[in-house]
Amino acid sequence: xxDQEKIICPYCFxxxxxxxxxxxxxxxxxxxxxLDDYDIEVMPxxxxxxxxxxxxxxxxxxxxxxxxxxxxxxxxxxxxxEQTRKNRANMHAQFFENYQKPIISPRNPRHVLFDNIGQTxxxxxxxxxxxxxxxxxxxxxxxxxxxxxxxPLPMNYGKFPVKFISIIGITGAGKTVYLSSLLDNMHxxxxxIGMTPLPxxxxxxxxxxxxxxxxxxxxQGTPAARFSQPLCYNLQYYHSKTLRRETSTFVLxxxxxENCVDxxxxxxxxxxxxxxxxxxxxxxxxxxxxxxxxxxxxxxxxLQTITNLFVGKQYCDIxxxxxxxxxxxxxxxxxxxxxxxxxxxxxxxxxxxFNGFCASEYNEISKMLDDFYYHQxxxxxxxxxxxxxxxxxxxVSSLNCELKDTGARNEATDGEPLLTPTETPxxxxxxxxxxxxxxxxxFIQSDVPIIEHAIAGRIERLNQDLHHMQMLYxxxxxxxxxxxxxxxxxxxxxxxxxxxxELEDLVHSK
Numbered sequence: 001x002x003d004q005e006k007i008i009c010p011y012c013f014x015x016x017x018x019x020x021x022x023x024x025x026x027x028x029x030x031x032x033x034x035l036d037d038y039d040i041e042v043m044p045x046x047x048x049x050x051x052x053x054x055x056x057x058x059x060x061x062x063x064x065x066x067x068x069x070x071x072x073x074x075x076x077x078x079x080x081x082e083q084t085r086k087n088r089a090n091m092h093a094q095f096f097e098n099y100q101k102p103i104i105s106p107r108n109p110r111h112v113l114f115d116n117i118g119q120t121x122x123x124x125x126x127x128x129x130x131x132x133x134x135x136x137x138x139x140x141x142x143x144x145x146x147x148x149x150x151x152p153l154p155m156n157y158g159k160f161p162v163k164f165i166s167i168i169g170i171t172g173a174g175k176t177v178y179l180s181s182l183l184d185n186m187h188x189x190x191x192x193i194g195m196t197p198l199p200x201x202x203x204x205x206x207x208x209x210x211x212x213x214x215x216x217x218x219x220q221g222t223p224a225a226r227f228s229q230p231l232c233y234n235l236q237y238y239h240s241k242t243l244r245r246e247t248s249t250f251v252l253x254x255x256x257x258e259n260c261v262d263x264x265x266x267x268x269x270x271x272x273x274x275x276x277x278x279x280x281x282x283x284x285x286x287x288x289x290x291x292x293x294x295x296x297x298x299x300x301x302x303l304q305t306i307t308n309l310f311v312g313k314q315y316c317d318i319x320x321x322x323x324x325x326x327x328x329x330x331x332x333x334x335x336x337x338x339x340x341x342x343x344x345x346x347x348x349x350x351x352x353x354f355n356g357f358c359a360s361e362y363n364e365i366s367k368m369l370d371d372f373y374y375h376q377x378x379x380x381x382x383x384x385x386x387x388x389x390x391x392x393x394x395x396v397s398s399l400n401c402e403l404k405d406t407g408a409r410n411e412a413t414d415g416e417p418l419l420t421p422t423e424t425p426x427x428x429x430x431x432x433x434x435x436x437x438x439x440x441x442x443f444i445q446s447d448v449p450i451i452e453h454a455i456a457g458r459i460e461r462l463n464q465d466l467h468h469m470q471m472l473y474x475x476x477x478x479x480x481x482x483x484x485x486x487x488x489x490x491x492x493x494x495x496x497x498x499x500x501x502e503l504e505d506l507v508h509s510k
């Protein structure tokens with residue numbers, strides 16, 4: 001990490017230097033550990049009284065409790081979703097959740113011991129990154145938090161460049177299952193494109209608590225108004241542009257599509273979308289109302305909300321992957337063309353001659369999915385083409401196996417049935433949207449140019465080119481005595497004609 005680079009909080013998006021990071025102490029006290037001021041005042045004057053007052057005042061700074069800034073952040077989402085594994089070896093902290101532990105500053109000598117000989121105090125790793133501190137009572141902690149909202153920062157978060165990715169879908173679209181399956185198999189997927197995954201405890205804990213396996217009930221969806229913990233994941237790779245080995249951090253957000261419709265939801269969850277470097281939308285097959293007629297589609301509203309979040313722009317240029325989730329359902333019902341179903345049933349391959357995105361294979365899938373949307377969901381297709389300059393289509397399945405209804409219902413998500421796989425899940429192409437985003441970020445190369453369907457940005461760029469050529473025509477036309485004037489005007493007229501024809505073709509394109 002370079003000294004001048006700022007850390008961006010994955011919760012509140014505050015920018016700060018690593019020297020400003022705060023920590024959660026492992027030493028915790030309660031009110032029962034604090035003496036009344038009166039008890040100290042009545043002590044005989046002398047060193048013991050001075051020490052007792054000092055110790056008592058210090059314990060007050062290590063009182064367990066939820067920090068007001070942390071509480072204020074989570075009140076918007078009906079309480080925290082942070083889960084912890086308590087450190088049972090610590091006799092003071094074992095009765096407290098991590099978010100109840102006192103917040104201490106590495107710059108405060110009352111909080112932290114400064115004894116480099118004894119290897120206490122703030123500790124920097126070999127890259128000069130602040131990783132841990134030893135509190136005044138001799139207990140070391142590596143639990144860093146944002147200095148603004150006091151939310152936890154995963155180990156090494158902020159050390160590497162960060163990309164934020166929002167995963168959006170209506171409750172029940174399978175976001176949690178998708179994320180768990182994707183992250184659990186990341187070591188396999190990353191290897192296809194020459195990347196090395198570096199998971200952390202928080203990601204491993206998410207996978208464990210949302211396990212996807214035969215005869216295990218699928219994880220319950222997160223209620224729409226709740227904010228799931230951001231999932232931070234490090235990947236090492238050979239950067240296609242810098243041509244050197246690098247590490248990047250990816251922050252994944254689970255956002256209910258309902259929050260892109262409700263004004264309160266937009267206010268609370270909008271910042272995570274507007275700060276995203278990439279967006280993945282999971283469209284449940286039941287949202288194709290012309291096919292199943294099970295639910296009203298809100299995809300168009302979600303897309304409009306995303307567009308509105310990028311104020312001042314005529315269109316959204318953030319890479320957006322529109323993914324049909326549970327695509328195996330459409331395949332089983334023979335709603336995909338056989339050629340498309342066959343390609344979706346195959347594994348995602350890396351490029352033939354190198355570890356990169358196999359666009360030569362993907363482009364064929366994208367063309368057929370574009371045709372599928374043309375017939376089954378033209379409104380969504382038009383909304384994408386006219387409002388997004390960097391999007392593509394995908395079809396995935398996180399399970400692709402038989403499920404049985406347990407008979408139980410998830411009351412937190414409007415009574416959705418709780419399902420259990422009756423066989424080992426066989427995910428279909430769930431890594432492909434992420435590979436596409438990596439290619440868009442410049443982290444990996446593609447074997448051929450990736451197909452594009454957007455027209456919004458292309459129309460604007462063509463209009464800019466047209467305006468430039470018209471201005472150039474007027475400038476050359478004023479050069480009355482130029483020997484090459486007539487030839488130049490003819491050339492510019494041809495270019496203007498070509499641009500106008502391309503614009504005409506785009507406007508009337510299928």
